[in-house]
């Protein structure tokens with residue numbers, strides 16, 4: 507892991523360090539574009555072929571039904587079932603609290619405006635399953651979808667070696683009341699949900715994280731469907747001072763590094779000593795990790811920055827806009843107001859990022875690659891549309907009418923003006939007897 511001194515970094519070097527561009531991005535785009543076009547053209551047959559090519563599985567059918575899911579779920583160990591139940595309850599509590607009704611506002615006398623939420627009717631959820639199957643992502647996506655009231659929830663996850671899925675994912679399906687899981691992974695899953703095939707229903711919005719193929723496909727189908735955000739390879743940035751524990755920092759960095767070789771784990775510390783001790787700890791902890799080869803590659807693509815103080819560290823973090831930000835310092839309270847860009851934040855030395863990945867209740871589907879500058883993570887809101895309403899009484903139309911007429915005239919849109927004028931004239935009594943205002 508390379509170490510940089512913040513004060514020696516030029517603006518362009520900071521930009522380079524914060525960019526997550528990878529050399530073969532163009533190649534991935536070309537491949538994904540081919541996959542999308544093939545699914546559009548060949549439908550289900552393309553999905554069988556891609557499962558064979560990429561997942562090394564010859565599928566008999568493209569989904570597991572409720573009975574099959576129940577049978578697989580029955581093999582889950584008792585402690586895992588209990589852990590999933592606990593995580594689900596916390597995620598449900600937190601996401602339920604996000605459902606809010608808004609007040610109606612009278613912007614001027616007789617002019618009433620408000621917003622109401624409606625669930626997106628058909629949503630597609632992608633659950634990663636390449637290097638690791640992530641049932642936690644199933645909970646993170648389906649729980650808010652159900653709370654929001656989405657009617658049709660289509661779930662895709664790559665098939666595993668036996669042409670099925672594992673007991674944890676199947677148990678989540680049973681727990682959540684999802685009766686079908688499509689065994690489709692990668693860009694082809696995104697294409698299937700975006701355009702529909704004979705077997706896979708077309709949806710209005712696609713959610714979920716994934717590798718570069720999945721994320722690139724999501725960005726490419728956006729002229730057809732909505733997406734939650736680009737949620738690609740996991741990343742973490744840890745800000746640490748001398749009150750931090752290097753063993754904890756190393757563990758947190760490795761936790762995200764083990765997701766994939768293109769993950770990033772960045773340390774920004776105010777103490778050289780802490781950086782050196784953390785690097786040593788990374789070596790020690792890496793040695794005993796089953797996924798050490800993956801994590802070691804991700805760590806090699808990562809770096810540490812030595813900042814002069816915590817404010818400077820925050821400045822770097824805001825430019826990097828990490829998916830996960832850990833404030834490994836006893837001073838975390840004073841840093842909270844300085845956070846501008848981050849997906850999810852972990853405060854103090856006893857809040858490991860893993861709790862957010864699984865069970866604290868916050869959502870782990872979060873923007874990566876700097877998209878935390880503009881996007882939020884998945885929430886119940888993401889499954890809702892906000893529809894605005896307005897209702898004018900006769901008094902309201904009298905109060906606002908002139909304003910609209912003048913603005914319509916300024917834009918040269920006479921018909922717009924007339925839609926108001928015709929009512930004002932009507933109201934003034936020209937051509938008809940004046941009636942009582944029943945809406946006032």
Ligand SMILES: NC(=O)c1ccc[n+]([C@@H]2O[C@H](COP(=O)([O-])OP(=O)(O)OC[C@H]3O[C@@H](n4cnc5c(N)ncnc54)[C@H](O)[C@@H]3O)[C@@H](O)[C@H]2O)c1
Nearest residue numbers: 634635636637664691692715716717737739740765871872
């Ligand atoms: N940002 C977030 O919120 C978040 C949350 C969880 C996981 N993640 C990230 O999700 C990713 C999961 O990646 P994964 O690979 O384990 O699973 P995945 O399910 O995203 O991808 C597996 C699929 O990729 C496709 N694929 C693999 N190699 C291919 C190739 N050469 N050409 C075309 N398609 C190919 C296959 O179809 C396979 O089914 C990780 O990078 C992890 O860090 C991010």
Ligand SMILES: N[C@H](CO)Cc1c[nH]c[nH+]1
Nearest residue numbers: 640642643740741863870
């Ligand atoms: N850290 C991932 C988000 O980047 C989420 C996850 C799922 N399982 C473990 N971790």
Ligand SMILES: [Zn+2]
Nearest residue numbers: 740761762863
């Ligand atoms: Zn994780």
